[in-house]
Amino acid sequence: MWSIIIKALPQLIAAGIKYTLPMAVIAFIFGLILALITALVRLSPRGGAFNIIKVIFRFYVWLFRSTPLLVQLFIVYFGLPYLRWAPLWPNGIKLGALTAGIITFSLNTGAYASETIRAAIASLPRGQWEAAYALGMTKRKVLQRIILPQALRVALPPLANSFIGLVKDTSLAASITIVEMFEVSQQIAAENYQPLLMYSLVALLYAVVCSLLSWLQGHLEKITSRYVLKRP
Amino acid sequence: MLKVQQLTKSFGKNEVLHQISVDFPEHETTVVLGPSGSGKSTLLRSLNLLEHPESGQYAFDNRHFDFAKGITAKDTLMIRRQTEMVFQDYNLFPHLTVLKNVMEGQIQVLGLPKKEAEAKSWELLKKVGVASRAQAYPSQLSGGQAQRVAIARSLAMQPKYILLDEPTSALDPEAELEVLKVLKQLHEENRSLVIVTHNLAFAQQVADKIVFLEDGQILFNGTQEAFFSPKQTSRIKTFIQAMTFAQI
Numbered sequence A: 001m002w003s004i005i006i007k008a009l010p011q012l013i014a015a016g017i018k019y020t021l022p023m024a025v026i027a028f029i030f031g032l033i034l035a036l037i038t039a040l041v042r043l044s045p046r047g048g049a050f051n052i053i054k055v056i057f058r059f060y061v062w063l064f065r066s067t068p069l070l071v072q073l074f075i076v077y078f079g080l081p082y083l084r085w086a087p088l089w090p091n092g093i094k095l096g097a098l099t100a101g102i103i104t105f106s107l108n109t110g111a112y113a114s115e116t117i118r119a120a121i122a123s124l125p126r127g128q129w130e131a132a133y134a135l136g137m138t139k140r141k142v143l144q145r146i147i148l149p150q151a152l153r154v155a156l157p158p159l160a161n162s163f164i165g166l167v168k169d170t171s172l173a174a175s176i177t178i179v180e181m182f183e184v185s186q187q188i189a190a191e192n193y194q195p196l197l198m199y200s201l202v203a204l205l206y207a208v209v210c211s212l213l214s215w216l217q218g219h220l221e222k223i224t225s226r227y228v229l230k231r232p
Numbered sequence B: 001m002l003k004v005q006q007l008t009k010s011f012g013k014n015e016v017l018h019q020i021s022v023d024f025p026e027h028e029t030t031v032v033l034g035p036s037g038s039g040k041s042t043l044l045r046s047l048n049l050l051e052h053p054e055s056g057q058y059a060f061d062n063r064h065f066d067f068a069k070g071i072t073a074k075d076t077l078m079i080r081r082q083t084e085m086v087f088q089d090y091n092l093f094p095h096l097t098v099l100k101n102v103m104e105g106q107i108q109v110l111g112l113p114k115k116e117a118e119a120k121s122w123e124l125l126k127k128v129g130v131a132s133r134a135q136a137y138p139s140q141l142s143g144g145q146a147q148r149v150a151i152a153r154s155l156a157m158q159p160k161y162i163l164l165d166e167p168t169s170a171l172d173p174e175a176e177l178e179v180l181k182v183l184k185q186l187h188e189e190n191r192s193l194v195i196v197t198h199n200l201a202f203a204q205q206v207a208d209k210i211v212f213l214e215d216g217q218i219l220f221n222g223t224q225e226a227f228f229s230p231k232q233t234s235r236i237k238t239f240i241q242a243m244t245f246a247q248i
């Protein structure tokens, strides 16, 4: 048994380093940027024509939260090539598997994380905005210096949840031909007829990564909560 | 000089300030009095443009603005920079230390170098008597300390006017005394202050001018001698009696 594990482990780890982790990290970064923009648009007090933009972002959040991630991956990778529209895409939208995966994971994470960030910003007292505005800060400064640092503390645990979820969800990319960790475990299992062992091994690898992330989360929570009084 | 004329402000259908005209002389302490809900906070917040009255004129030094036409973002920043606000519940920035709370506006708004802002902040924290807590976070302060830090934060911006909305209403009498001492000192330095308060004893000591609001209208606008004079109208006499618990 050990010889099988020792043989499979390097291949799994290599796939993890080459695909699973980069996909998760890149998609999370894009997702966060998208989430922040979405949250700010939806919280903006601006009305008028801006309402159209708000509706578009609301639709985006609704779309990605209301459909399964696996289906989203299939639409982007297998479906979009059939979206033929003469002015822009006469031959449909053909994306590489990795690009399609990262785009879908980013959009999906962005939709969920935008709700987290929106709630975190909305949870701050109005007085924080007012005190910062009264000093004469621009809205940009108020957000950068006063609101977002405080919102980050509130949003950190749910965002860490999203990231951990994303790391595991990248295993769905196996279904769009990406040879990430889970796909490699399937290939090895098909060769050595040890599905229980192989899938347990890959599960363990996911668990190790996610445990490290949980630990990191705890550490970051401590840092960002420095200023909060500890409960007795 | 800070002055409003014919200022009208509504929240939805509820008109809270009705065509108010009043000026706040420079280097003087104006105390705004009035029963709860009379519009004192709304008036003060309008001066800092945290509220946007729907009509009226606003004069700041030689600049004149019309609320009905709106005030540009640039002018809003200019006015806010010159009129600092001190809130009843302090509104310190909880994620910054006391020292950084006082430094923040100097760096981000005035564009001062960090060193200079820090030196200035220490000086101001000493002035209000909380220098020993400079490295603490706001959550670790008592109410009286927090409010004095908020006053230091507003002084740091070197504003023309400081607007204080019930700065001591959340404090116990001893903490209140500490804050009032600081305010009295500012008054003696001839700063331009506008203070909303329910503390008549304090008003009597510092007010150069008193404005009395009721139901969004100014019932009195004049010297404090006239306000506390025995010849005062019965409405204001009743108010004074209530506030000083003269008749229980």
Ligand SMILES: Nc1ncnc2c1ncn2[C@@H]1O[C@H](COP(=O)(O)OP(=O)(O)OP(=O)(O)O)[C@@H](O)[C@H]1O
Pocket (backbone or CB within 6 Å): B011, B016, B034, B035, B036, B037, B038, B039, B040, B041, B042, B043
């Ligand atoms: N943001 C708001 N939305 C709706 N109504 C408001 C708002 N702020 C104030 N009001 C109303 O405006 C009126 C005046 O309020 P304001 O806070 O200015 O009174 P105040 O004189 O400061 O009272 P207090 O002594 O209780 O602080 C009140 O009737 C209040 O309910």
Ligand SMILES: [Mg+2]
Pocket (backbone or CB within 6 Å): B040, B041, B042, B165, B166
């Ligand atoms: Mg008030």
